[in-house]
Amino acid sequence: MRVSRPAFTTLACALFLSACSTGTQDVDTGSAEGRVHGSITFQTWNLRAAFPDYFEGLIAEFEKKHEGTHVKWVDQPAEAYPDKISADAAGGTLPDVVNVSPDLVAPLAKARLALDLDRAAPQYRERYLPAAWKSLQIPGMKGTYAFPWYLNTGPMFYNKRLFREAGLDPAKPPRSYDELFDAALTMAKRSDGRIATLAATPTIEDFGRYGVRLMNPKGTAFTFNEPKGVELLERYKELYDAGALDSQVLTATPEQAGRKFMQQSVAMNPGSALDLAKFKKDAPSLYRNIGVADAPNNTGRPNMYVQGLMVNAAGENKATAVAFARFVTNAKNQMDFAHETTVFPSTKGTLDDPYFTDDKDGDDETRIRVSSAKSLDKAVNYTPVLLSDDMKTVLQNAVARVMRGDTSPKAALDSAVEECNRLLKLN
Amino acid sequence: MRPTATAPAPHAGDGHRDEETAHRARPRGRRRRGAGFSDGRKLPVWQLLLRYALLLAVLALMIGPFLWQLSTSLKGPGEDIYSYPPQLLPEDWTWDAYSGVARIIPVWDYALNSLTVAVASVLTNLLGASLAGYALARLRFRGRKAALVVFVMAMLVPLESIIIAQFTLMRELGLNNTLTGVVLPGAVGAMNVLLMRNAFSHLPYEVEEAALVDGANVWQRFWRIALPSVKGTLAVVAIFAFMAAWDDFLWPLIVLSDPDNFTLTVGLNYLHGTFADNQRLVAAGTIIAVVPLIVMFACLQRYFFRGVSEGAVKG
Numbered sequence: 001m002r003v004s005r006p007a008f009t010t011l012a013c014a015l016f017l018s019a020c021s022t023g024t025q026d027v028d029t030g031s032a033e034g035r036v037h038g039s040i041t042f043q044t045w046n047l048r049a050a051f052p053d054y055f056e057g058l059i060a061e062f063e064k065k066h067e068g069t070h071v072k073w074v075d076q077p078a079e080a081y082p083d084k085i086s087a088d089a090a091g092g093t094l095p096d097v098v099n100v101s102p103d104l105v106a107p108l109a110k111a112r113l114a115l116d117l118d119r120a121a122p123q124y125r126e127r128y129l130p131a132a133w134k135s136l137q138i139p140g141m142k143g144t145y146a147f148p149w150y151l152n153t154g155p156m157f158y159n160k161r162l163f164r165e166a167g168l169d170p171a172k173p174p175r176s177y178d179e180l181f182d183a184a185l186t187m188a189k190r191s192d193g194r195i196a197t198l199a200a201t202p203t204i205e206d207f208g209r210y211g212v213r214l215m216n217p218k219g220t221a222f223t224f225n226e227p228k229g230v231e232l233l234e235r236y237k238e239l240y241d242a243g244a245l246d247s248q249v250l251t252a253t254p255e256q257a258g259r260k261f262m263q264q265s266v267a268m269n270p271g272s273a274l275d276l277a278k279f280k281k282d283a284p285s286l287y288r289n290i291g292v293a294d295a296p297n298n299t300g301r302p303n304m305y306v307q308g309l310m311v312n313a314a315g316e317n318k319a320t321a322v323a324f325a326r327f328v329t330n331a332k333n334q335m336d337f338a339h340e341t342t343v344f345p346s347t348k349g350t351l352d353d354p355y356f357t358d359d360k361d362g363d364d365e366t367r368i369r370v371s372s373a374k375s376l377d378k379a380v381n382y383t384p385v386l387l388s389d390d391m392k393t394v395l396q397n398a399v400a401r402v403m404r405g406d407t408s409p410k411a412a413l414d415s416a417v418e419e420c421n422r423l424l425k426l427n
Numbered sequence: 428m429r430p431t432a433t434a435p436a437p438h439a440g441d442g443h444r445d446e447e448t449a450h451r452a453r454p455r456g457r458r459r460r461g462a463g464f465s466d467g468r469k470l471p472v473w474q475l476l477l478r479y480a481l482l483l484a485v486l487a488l489m490i491g492p493f494l495w496q497l498s499t500s501l502k503g504p505g506e507d508i509y510s511y512p513p514q515l516l517p518e519d520w521t522w523d524a525y526s527g528v529a530r531i532i533p534v535w536d537y538a539l540n541s542l543t544v545a546v547a548s549v550l551t552n553l554l555g556a557s558l559a560g561y562a563l564a565r566l567r568f569r570g571r572k573a574a575l576v577v578f579v580m581a582m583l584v585p586l587e588s589i590i591i592a593q594f595t596l597m598r599e600l601g602l603n604n605t606l607t608g609v610v611l612p613g614a615v616g617a618m619n620v621l622l623m624r625n626a627f628s629h630l631p632y633e634v635e636e637a638a639l640v641d642g643a644n645v646w647q648r649f650w651r652i653a654l655p656s657v658k659g660t661l662a663v664v665a666i667f668a669f670m671a672a673w674d675d676f677l678w679p680l681i682v683l684s685d686p687d688n689f690t691l692t693v694g695l696n697y698l699h700g701t702f703a704d705n706q707r708l709v710a711a712g713t714i715i716a717v718v719p720l721i722v723m724f725a726c727l728q729r730y731f732f733r734g735v736s737e738g739a740v741k742g
Contacts, residue, residue, distance in 0.1 A: 074685060080680055084680055093598060282507070
């Protein structure tokens with residue numbers, strides 16, 4: 001099942017494009033004229049279980065504000081969300097307002113199913129952080145295809161006890177990739193390869209933070225096989241051979257990496273502010289030794305993840321959909337959502353609120369929230385919008401081949417870039 | 428009707444099979460104690476011990492993760508669930524995780540949806556697969572071989588490659604977002620048809636010839652003679668169909684849009700939080716999803732093993 005996934009996704013995309021390119025050619029993706037009235041469907045991505053009250057309140061308020069509107073809220077589980085969306089796009093059953101991440105909006109925009117906000121609702125552009133707005137644009141296409149919604153960024157957690165035992169200074173976590181690699185090699189040497197520093201192979205975000213250029217500006221070809229990218233992989237290979245990466249690193253999911261960190265067999269792991277509470281509850285002995293740092297980077301710009309709200313350009317009631325998407329992503333409602341959980345609003349000025357700048361109360365969670373919010377100032381979304389899930393798998397497999405020593409970093413990245421470019425053309 | 432009384436040939440299979448054959452030979456008799464050859468010879472003690480050691484090792488491998496989930500779901504707050512080596516006995520028992528699951532998602536509604544789908548799938552598979560299997564095994568018609576090949580080929584097509592087409596079809600039929608839409612594509616599984624065909628074709632043909640001479644038509648032969656002889660395989664088909672319907676995730680997810688109609692496997696996925704994962708809830712959800720399968724298997728176990736060997740060549 002798992003193995004055939006990339007092939008499936010490719011096929012699904014092909015099917016879905018062929019299925020809707022005929023029907024959606026005449027869809028107007030540039031305007032959303034009309035009265036705010038009638039009913040729409042709003043789809044979120046795995047938020048119902050944790051925040052039912054917030055969303056029900058939001059919808060009630062919108063319906064009160066705009067007499068005669070009705071919003072039906074559906075929520076989809078975490079897994080296989082891209083498959084769900086591509087099936088709905090092919091079947092013409094896509095909801096009016098859809099929660100998307102930038103990589104999900106790209107195929108929908110190409111299939112003329114996403115409303116271009118630069119044409120349909122340009123007046124809202126100035127209300128959002130420029131980096132967030134920009135992350136929902138697609139290289140090679142004009143326009144912005146979703147409202148920026150909540151942002152996420154997270155610190156790097158490290159295990160102070162393991163740092164101390166390896167003779168590293170627990171007060172000085174690595175800040176750049178060079179420092180990270182040095183620390184990892186020391187850790188491996190001092191512990192005889194028993195304690196690994198990282199439980200994950202480099203992802204596309206690591207390439208970005210390392211300073212590798214990932215894609216050409218026109219969005220026609222990937223470029224992560226440039227010398228800098230090769231250098232990153234060479235360094236990682238060195239770590240892998242020294243035992244500084246966990247032994248199961250080649251197949252580990254983020255969830256498994258987190259578990260290794262909680263078992264204290266891995267010294268560093270990226271996470272979010274919510275993880276602290278989890279450590280406290282599930283791994284108390286780790287919690288006593290936890291250290292928090294910014295994720296290492298060479299560019300001075302941390303990574304952020306963006307969620308957006310896309311308006312279905314083929315929907316029946318686009319005016320209401322735009323009004324609702326704007327309503328959910330306005331400053332007040334994003335601020336309220338940020339109080340519900342550790343996410344960050346994408347509206348201009350909202351991050352200056354004392355909630356994100358004042359860490360005087362001494363609470364762990366507040367401290368991390370404030371430092372994360374500060375880092376968002378300069379953060380960018382490194383993951384190229386056009387990098388689909390199957391391309392991520394291509395990169396991951398190339399990295400795994402290098403780690404096992406089957407091929408050289410240069411050759412692996414060259415072939416990965418070639419394969420990604422081929423998949424890019426397919427769409 | 429089944430030639431169960433023939434003495435099974437002695438063979439050097441594993442203890443489990445031996446015991447099973449012995450059991451089949453005397454269905455009403457008491458299960459024999461200890462392992463041994465079916466002709467009564469005793470096993471040397473060391474071999475017996477080795478067998479049990481191996482069986483226990485496999486047992487630990489199979490149910491270890493399950494036990495870990497069970498223990499995680501029962502552990503109280505503040506207990507280290509990721510400690511290594513894992514600690515299986517919770518110090519602080521609690522059912523909190525289970526009530527937590529019920530609080531977050533309407534778990535009973537989802538379970539009812541799953542049960543509806545699974546039972547419907549079992550019924551359609553039993554009916555469809557036995558009819559098709561009987562036709563392929565016993566009836567002579569043009570294109571019988573070709574039909575058989577089609578069924579084998581159907582098993583080779585991965586669901587993923589046709590799922591979008593299936594979805595658009597369901598949409599055309601107006602069955603998307605309904606439980607009927609969930610059941611329909613798996614209503615008659617190719618694998619089950621082949622299982623039934625195998626079972627029917629291994630029945631002695633003479634019995635049916637005798638019925639034919641007595642004037643039984645094809646329906647009567649199917650219903651009165653053939654079907655009662657393949658109860659074991661029917662149990663196997665029932666379990667397979669139940670498991671496939673109960674465990675399926677991708678298809679129900681694609682075809683259902685409204686969370687109210689979700690089946691249990693799809694609904695339980697909500698327990699994986701977007702921002703934080705509560706391993707205890709996930710574990711409790713897993714246990715809730717697995718228990719019906721265990722109960723189902725425990726009930727049909729007797730028939731199941733009979734059915735597994737039914738299709739095989741008999742003496």
